[in-house]
Amino acid sequence: MTSVQRMKRFRLPAVLLWGLAGCATLPEDSRPQAADSVCLYNRDLGCVRLRVDSTTPRAVYKGKTYYFCADACREDFEREPEKYVSALLASKYGQAQ
Numbered sequence: 001m002t003s004v005q006r007m008k009r010f011r012l013p014a015v016l017l018w019g020l021a022g023c024a025t026l027p028e029d030s031r032p033q034a035a036d037s038v039c040l041y042n043r044d045l046g047c048v049r050l051r052v053d054s055t056t057p058r059a060v061y062k063g064k065t066y067y068f069c070a071d072a073c074r075e076d077f078e079r080e081p082e083k084y085v086s087a088l089l090a091s092k093y094g095q096a097q
């Protein structure tokens, strides 16, 4: 066995353990989840789920707070909130909220 092969054998498990430990302690994991109703409506599914923190764009509509991945989504929402709220309520994300 060469020295390179020996290093690979030992490195892989160490990286996996480090990754698991890192995930469990990341403070980001405690942020509440929300769904971006504008991205949901636009079928931009990669951006629908987001983590809420103090910098997350948000809008209040009929006493409920909605969160967005970007200010552009928030502006679209404020133009036609009913359209996006209906899309959210019709989705699986609407059931959870």
Ligand SMILES: [Zn+2]
Pocket: 036, 038, 039, 047, 068, 069, 070, 073
């Ligand atoms: Zn968005």
